[in-house]
Amino acid sequence: MKAELVFIGHIETPYKTKDECPRNISKDGPLCTIVLKEKYEEGLYRLEPGQKILILYWFENVNRKLYRQYSGKTGRYAGLFALRTPNRPNPIAAATLKIEKIEGCRIFVKGLDCISGTPLLDIKPDINDIR
Amino acid sequence: MKAELVFIGHIETPYKTKDECPRNISKDGPLCTIVLKEKYEEGLYRLEPGQKILILYWFENVNRKLYRQYSGKTGRYAGLFALRTPNRPNPIAAATLKIEKIEGCRIFVKGLDCISGTPLLDIKPDINDIR
Numbered sequence: 296m297k298a299e300l301v302f303i304g305h306i307e308t309p310y311k312t313k314d315e316c317p318r319n320i321s322k323d324g325p326l327c328t329i330v331l332k333e334k335y336e337e338g339l340y341r342l343e344p345g346q347k348i349l350i351l352y353w354f355e356n357v358n359r360k361l362y363r364q365y366s367g368k369t370g371r372y373a374g375l376f377a378l379r380t381p382n383r384p385n386p387i388a389a390a391t392l393k394i395e396k397i398e399g400c401r402i403f404v405k406g407l408d409c410i411s412g413t414p415l416l417d418i419k420p421d422i423n424d425i426r
Numbered sequence: 427m428k429a430e431l432v433f434i435g436h437i438e439t440p441y442k443t444k445d446e447c448p449r450n451i452s453k454d455g456p457l458c459t460i461v462l463k464e465k466y467e468e469g470l471y472r473l474e475p476g477q478k479i480l481i482l483y484w485f486e487n488v489n490r491k492l493y494r495q496y497s498g499k500t501g502r503y504a505g506l507f508a509l510r511t512p513n514r515p516n517p518i519a520a521a522t523l524k525i526e527k528i529e530g531c532r533i534f535v536k537g538l539d540c541i542s543g544t545p546l547l548d549i550k551p552d553i554n555d556i557r
Contacts, residue, residue: 298484300429302515338493340505351518353429362469368556374548379556385431385547387482389520391485414515418507425499425510
């Protein structure tokens, strides 16, 4: 069984290659922009600066069949489900971030960890910050 | 642009219909089981009982083009990105839970909120509990 995703926008960061990307998100990192396609703008209604969001994004060009590997963070050899590696059967990344500001279709956050241009899949209020 | 997901397993809960499902996860809810397909079992290596995981799962039969609606929780009218509604362009649900125990391909957790049989997309260590 399979399911299809649509890309609802993209993420803009200072990073052009994988090697430049930090290993994880950082709340004091540089300003990044989540850019939603215009057709979805009405879906942002009542999302507020200061609110925490969970975003889902898509890691392209990864190995979807690598089931164990060494942790880039701790060096430990472990299964993919015990790691945050992008090499996963469904390469969906998840990050919880505070909204700095919103301008139209653009949401500004700090410290994302992905290449600029990364496809966006979803934005949700953090489970502890639904308003 | 589109991307394809694979279902890596399913979730077993006490709920057979949407109406029976609680509105959100609850850490004191009934025991539920995350059942991974056998081919992925080696990916569980070094995931441990007591550890917190983020799971991603797939909401089937939802409206992927409903951009605003009333919150089932607060009654407030809001955009889909300000809500945790299953009606989203990419109907991916996210839940953070503690592992009660692991037996082969089965991970036991408490208090999931979905219909039994819901397709599973991913398991990750919680960002604050990577071991």
